[in-house]
Each structure stands twice: as C-alpha cells, then as structure tokens.
Amino acid sequence: MSKGAWPVVSGCPVAERIIDLRSDTVTRPSPGMRRVMAEAEVGDDVLGDDPTVKALERRMAGLLGKEAALFVPSGTMSNALACVCQTSPGDEIILDRNCHIFNYEAAAASAIGGVQLFPLDGYGGLLPIDQLPSVVRPVNVHHPRTAMITAENTHNRAGGRIYPFDELEAISSFARERNLRFHIDGARLANASAATGITLDRYGALADSFTFCFSKGLGAPVGSIFISDEETVTKARFWRKRLGGGMRQAGILAAACMYALDHNLERLTEDHERADRLGRVVGSNRRLDLGFPVETNIVILEAADGLLDIERFRLDLEAEGILTLTFGGRFMRLVAHLDISDGDIDRFEQVLSRIL
Ligand SMILES: Cc1ncc(COP(=O)(O)O)c(C=O)c1O
Numbered sequence: 310m311s312k313g314a315w316p317v318v319s320g321c322p323v324a325e326r327i328i329d330l331r332s333d334t335v336t337r338p339s340p341g342m343r344r345v346m347a348e349a350e351v352g353d354d355v356l357g358d359d360p361t362v363k364a365l366e367r368r369m370a371g372l373l374g375k376e377a378a379l380f381v382p383s384g385t386m387s388n389a390l391a392c393v394c395q396t397s398p399g400d401e402i403i404l405d406r407n408c409h410i411f412n413y414e415a416a417a418a419s420a421i422g423g424v425q426l427f428p429l430d431g432y433g434g435l436l437p438i439d440q441l442p443s444v445v446r447p448v449n450v451h452h453p454r455t456a457m458i459t460a461e462n463t464h465n466r467a468g469g470r471i472y473p474f475d476e477l478e479a480i481s482s483f484a485r486e487r488n489l490r491f492h493i494d495g496a497r498l499a500n501a502s503a504a505t506g507i508t509l510d511r512y513g514a515l516a517d518s519f520t521f522c523f524s525k526g527l528g529a530p531v532g533s534i535f536i537s538d539e540e541t542v543t544k545a546r547f548w549r550k551r552l553g554g555g556m557r558q559a560g561i562l563a564a565a566c567m568y569a570l571d572h573n574l575e576r577l578t579e580d581h582e583r584a585d586r587l588g589r590v591v592g593s594n595r596r597l598d599l600g601f602p603v604e605t606n607i608v609i610l611e612a613a614d615g616l617l618d619i620e621r622f623r624l625d626l627e628a629e630g631i632l633t634l635t636f637g638g639r640f641m642r643l644v645a646h647l648d649i650s651d652g653d654i655d656r657f658e659q660v661l662s663r664i665l
Contacts, residue, residue, distance in 0.1 A: 328653045329632045330587075333497075333580070333606060333646035336528045342568045349564035353557050354380070355550065361560030365567055369521060369534050373513030377542035379535045379549060380563055384409075384496040386554050387520035387535040389417035392457070394537075394544040395490040395518065398423030400456035403444055405431045407466040409494055410459055421552070425453055433601055434467030436460060438479050445487055457490040458483075462512070463497040463504075466636075468600055469584070469607030469644075471501045474511075481515040491515070496522040496533070500605040503577035517541070526577050526606055527569035528647045531562050573647065580606040583645040583654055590658045591643075596665045600640055608643040615639075622665070629660045 329335045338346070352358030366378040381387050388410050392402060402418060404411055406428040410418065418424050427444065431437045436458070446452040458480060462472035477493070484491040493516040495501070502509050513519065518537035523529035535545050549555055556562070581604075588603035591610045596617055600609035612619060623635050634642045643657075 326653075327630050327632060328649065328656060330643040330645075330649065330657070331632050331634045332642075333525045333644045336647045338530045338565055339528070339647075341572065342528070342565050345564045345568045346561050349560045351558035351560035354559045355555040355557060359558065359560040359563070361567070362563040365563040366534065368567070368570070369536055372509045373519060373521075373536050374510035375513055375519070375536045376539040377537065379542050379545050380556075380559060380566075381533050381535055381549055382531060382554050382556065383524075384494070384520050384522045384533045385414045385417060386549065386552065387522075387533045388414055388459075388492075388494055389421055389552070390535050390545040390548050391459070391492040391494075391518045391520060391537075392418035392424055393422035393548055394541050395492065396422055396424045396456040397454075399425070399453055401425045401427050401446065401453040402457045402459060403427050403429060403436070403441070403455060404459045405429055405434055405436050405461070407431075407434050407464070408459065408461045409465055409496065410461075412466070424456070427455075434461060434464030434470050435472065435476060436480060438476060438483070441480070441483055445489070455487075455489060457492060459492045459494060460516075461494040461496075463501050463605050463607070465496070465607065466609075468603065468609040468642075469497065469500065469605035470601055471504055471604050474505070474507055477512070477515050484517075490517045492518045493520070495519045497525055497605065499574055500526055500577050500581070503574065504581055504605050523566035523569050526580055526646055527566075527573045529562070529565040529569040532566045534566075576647075577606070580645040580647070580649070583649055583651065584608050584643075586651075586654050587643050587645060587657065590654070590661060594661060594665055606645045608645075610641050610643070611639050617665075625664045626660065629664070631657060631660060 349361045354362045362380050370378040411428050445455045464470040521534050523532040584606045587608045591597050592599050597610050598613045619635050
C-alpha cells in the first residue's frame with residue numbers, strides 16, 4: 310500500500326505501517342474474497358431472486374440447525390429484528406447491563422419495537438442466573454410482560470469472553486419453562502465455537518434466535534444474518550423491508566460471506582493466539598492490568614494504579630502508528646484480526662516498553 314493511502318493519524322508522524330487494533334471490523338476484503346464478489350451470481354433479493362443470498366441463508370440456518378435465516382446489513386439490524394419480532398410493544402427484555410444491545414444500538418429495540426429493556430448487573434457480561442426467577446414479572450395489570458432474555462457470546466465489553474455453555478443451557482431451560490424467547494447475540498459466535506470446539510448447531514439448539522456477523526473476525530466487508538424459526542424469520546423479512554434494509558443484488562456481499570465461511574472460520578484460533586500474546590505483553594507491564602482473562606480475540610486493559618491517563622496513552626500509541634479504542638474513561642480495547650500479524654505484536658511490545 311502506498312504511504313499516501315494510510316489513514317491520517319491526527320497530525321502525528323505516520324509510522325512505517327499502521328497497526329489497527331481498534332476492532333475486528335477494520336479488515337479489508339482480500340483479493341480472493343474480491344474475486345468471488347466480482348463473479349457472484351446475483352438477482353433482486355427483495356423479490357427473492359438472489360441465488361447467492363439464498364444459498365448463504367440456507368447454509369447458516371443449516372449450520373445452526375435452525376429452520377431459516379435472513380441476510381441483513383449489520384449486527385445491529387439483526388438484533389433489532391430479534392427484539393421487534395419476538396415481542397410486542399410494552400413488553401420487557403431482560404439483558405445484561407454491559408451487552409451490545411443495551412449500550413451500542415441506539416436503543417433500537419425501544420425506539421422501533423416499543424419494548425422496555427431491563428438490564429441486570431452480572432459479572433463479566435454473564436447474566437446473574439439466580440436473579441432470573443425474581444425479575445420475570447408476575448402477570449399483573451401493573452407490570453410489563455417479560456417476553457425475552459438475551460445473552461451475548463462472545464461478549465464484546467467483557468473482553469471477548471466465552472459464555473460458559475452450561476450457563477447458556479441453564480438460561481435456555483429457564484426461558485422455555487417460563488415461555489420466554491431467548492436470543493443470543495452471536496456477532497462473534499464463530500470465535501466462541503473456534504475456541505471451545507463446540508459446534509454451531511450445539512449453540513443453535515439453545516436459543517430461539519441468533520445474530521451472527523461476517524464482518525468481524527470473519528473478514529467480510531458487510532453482512533450479518535438473523536437465524537431463527539420460519540415464522541420469526543418471515544416477520545423479520547417484513548421488518549427488514551420496513552426499516553429499509555432490503556438489498557437488491559446483495560449476492561455480491563453474500564459471496565464475500567460464503568468466502569469468509571470457507572476460508573476464515575478455522576483460522577480464528579490464530580487471532581486468539583495473537584490476542585493471548587497481546588494479553589501477556591499487557592499483563593507483564595507493571596503500569597497495566599488486564600480487565601478480563603483473554604479467551605478469544607479481544608483484550609481489555611486498564612491502568613494498574615489508576616494514574617495512567619488512558620486517553621493520553623491511546624494518543625501516544627497512535628503517534629507510533631498503533632490504533633486502539635478507549636471506553637468508559639478507564640479501559641482500552643485491543644483486537645486481533647485477519648490483518649494483524651505476529652510482527653505487529655512484536656512492534657506493539659517494543660512500543661509499549663518504550664512509551665510506558
Ligand atoms: C456483540 C456485538 N453485537 C452486535 C454488534 C453490531 O454489529 P454491527 O456493527 O454490524 O452493527 C457488535 C459490533 O461490534 C457487537 O460487538
């Protein structure tokens with residue numbers, strides 16, 4: 310890549326190569342992926358004519374052992390469809406306070422579906438299962454109706470934490486007993502599956518619906534999928550259109566997602582190994598602490614003594630060509646992905662020991 314094509318780094322000297330650790334969404338489609346996109350068979354997907362989109366939907370429904378799936382532009386839209394299509398206005402959804410749906414989706418469920426979100430404080434992104442019986446509302450004219458529970462696997466704000474399978478099973482049985490829907494935001498379910506060896510269909514059996522993203526660790530430029538039973542997916546198709554998410558020759562994008570499934574699923578463990586290395590580099594610096602154990606491709610760190618100005622630290626890294634994200638005023642996030650190499654981690658290590 311020519312130097313002129315590098316991102317502008319807020320007036321700081323541009324380093325040899327930008328190391329972008331902000332997110333696994335920053336990857337660019339590889340030449341192989343671009344080739345299949347260019348050659349994709351397409352049709353008008355809103356009219357139900359795009360063979361590549363249909364093939365992707367069938368493949369994903371099959372992988373999770375579900376009846377149907379719907380290709381959507383983003384994980385945010387898929388989660389919104391999950392909330393809107395499995396509740397009625399005025400219902401309540403139980404979720405954990407740190408989840409993506411509650412924090413980073415512009416209150417879509419409330420704004421679009423008219424539902425109330427009931428956040429619980431769990432540790433590290435996990436729902437406090439023992440509290441569930443007491444927070445499901447009794448049927449009473451005063452209360453909203455509890456309609457759904459959601460869980461996030463892996464958990465973004467909890468440093469890519471894998472939801473323990475037995476806890477998902479417990480939530481799943483509880484939801485079934487109480488006649489509640491259970492949605493899993495599996496934007497990074499592929500990472501959980503790669504790390505645990507638990508196949509996607511075993512996860513699929515636990516919940517009524519799933520969000521799954523191709524544009525994160527799997528490296529596609531665009532695309533997520535909503536997976537559920539036939540009836541819910543039919544509703545979701547209506548809502549996707551209503552929200553302006555119906556895409557026409559979307560097979561170009563679906564082809565990239567197919568390519569991602571074929572080439573980038575199994576290599577996710579490489580990202581996990583690199584994140585583990587990043588975590589060890591962070592953990593061995595006396596001024597930094599790991600926010601959570603590193604289980605997949607995300608590393609969250611914070612100042613060990615509370616004295617390090619995390620925003621200043623981010624700018625110092627940026628001046629060295631290393632991009633990171635800060636949040637909550639105390640935390641920094643580093644994410645390993647397709648475009649991060651072992652050499653990049655070496656350089657991160659050198660820069661860290663120099664600036665801290
Ligand atoms: C756990 C989780 N769910 C949903 C999303 C939303 O995905 P999108 O950015 O495609 O809307 C993200 C995005 O990072 C995420 O981390």
